[in-house]
Amino acid sequence: MTAFIDKYSKTILEGMPEAVYVIDKEFKIQFVNNAALKIIGKGAKDLIGKVCRNICKSDRCEIGCPITEVLRTNRNILDLQTTFQKENGDLINIILNASLLKDIDDKTLGGIISFKESPPKGFNDHLNGENSFYGIVGISKQMKSIFQLIKEISTSYATVLISGETGVGKELIANAIQITSQRSKENFVKVNCAALPSTLLSSELFGHVKGAFTDAKKDRVGRFEYADGGTIFLDEITELPLEMQAQLLRVLQEGTFERLGDSKTIRTDIRIIAATNKDLTSEIKKGSFRKDLFYRLNVLPIEVPPLRERREDIIHLVQHFLKKYCKKYSKNIPSFDDESIEILTNYDWPGNIRELENAVEYSVIRSKRDDYLCVCCLPSNLRVEKDCGQTNSVSEKMLDEKTETLLALLRQNNWNKTKVAKILGVNRSTIHRQLNKIDPPH
Amino acid sequence: MHEMLGNQYFLIRNYFEAEKEFEVGLLSDPDNFKIKKKLIVCYIQTGHVDSALTLFHNIVSTDPKIITDTNPEEDNCPCPEIIYELESILNNSEVELKTLSLAMLWLYCDLEESIWYFEQYYQFNKSTHIIKSILASLNKEINK
Structure with a gap:
């Protein structure tokens, strides 16, 4: 074979x-x-x-x-x-x-x-039940008012500024705004301002002409030009260098820009959705963000509340991610037990939904039972001194302790097994054996 | 894994992160010249020019072709754009440092230009043994 x-x-x-x-x-x-x-x-x-x-x-x-x-x-x-x-x-x-x-x-x-x-999602595909709005899960008053606002602004082309802590789902909000807007069939371009170095950002956003710099072998359309008629999502907007903030301001005010190395002015018609996890007023005070740009962006402000301020959403998010990861890992676990739910709903979630999603995925991976997920499966930082005492034998518990330490060290060291083996003073093969116990090779 | 992650950061010109990954990658594969030649660029961009020079000397003493064989377009090499920026601000300040950086970066694009910049840098600092050695290797290469 x-x-x-x-x-x-x-x-x-x-x-x-x-x-x-x-x-x-x-x-x-x-x-x-x-x-x-x-x-x-x-x-x-x-x-x-x-x-x-x-x-x-x-x-x-x-x-x-x-x-x-x-x-x-x-x-x-x-x-x-x-x-x-x-x-x-x-x-x-x-x-x-x-x-x-x-x-x-x-x-x-x-x-x-x-x-x-994959076929583009239709309106109804996103409305999967009353707990969700275009893939955003939430029943809290705060989230419902955001969903209502998104519906209300669907006929507007005004600039939107989404703010909120890291992991609250700002990109999902931007997706919902775009898909409910009248520009939903036009290009939707996403740019993470922090992911591109300043040397590339200008060329990426505004494009360049051949010969604009040594490496510019041919003309290149920038993101603003490509998004013409559609929408552009500028994530982590505070990472834009000040000189580019001035260029963005011009796009917002006049709808014009030039490609790098070109004197020809290009007119563009784009809707801008910006997002940040920083407090823009303090960025303005520090001098790292332009006040005039803030006012231009802040036409329709949407502040996404952190998860700790809308605890009623946690249970729905948990069910949503449980379903998602059971499908991914071919498991069939209907729910968490009551004690786990209590822990999950009382925890403050500093990493917000992203952290909650990771916790649910971790629990699904670690679960050995099919009826429900118990406290033992939760990440250790959540289950301080809690133990279900039902499923695992003493040796299994000891294995869990070891596994926890091993996984934590691997995470801290970018999954470098050699490095972790050195820290623990064991051979690399011991690490492999330990990992195989958690997830045997198929 | 670190080499590949470093390559991705290098492609998106995130030199700080690329540097970290390449350094870890070199720990397990200390003779990996593909990592070394990219790490030189990272070091220059993160202000660790001395480290860049040490690595550069190491490669050039072994075989300058490791660097001169670079195809800036196919390899998505950032050197042309960095050179463009550095040359446009060359005379503003820190001329010595920029000349040295340009000397190293030009080798990825043009051997003669690289030698020219190294000769310029040599005028600033004639006692540098390492520069003499690099110039000797590069001149030997050009006369092949």
């Missing part, structure tokens, strides 16, 4: 209905199957050896490359909804999976990305 697979692996990949491409450690494309070529709209010779982000132009390349996420978290990405820009400029919705390609010694060789087109 192995010889058969070795011989025909390329043919198998070629024949898959799902689009697949493989990149090396340098993020250069090394293999593309027929389904991917069809979606991308280019020939293999135009793709092989090219850096993937120059080809794929997925919104994820800017706001969080999937392979980078896998590298950071050591977890595969499954069923990620994102967009992909085809060669002809069309933006399509895709569902994407990403994982690392490793050799027999567990050394990273590159990454595998598979994706397929």
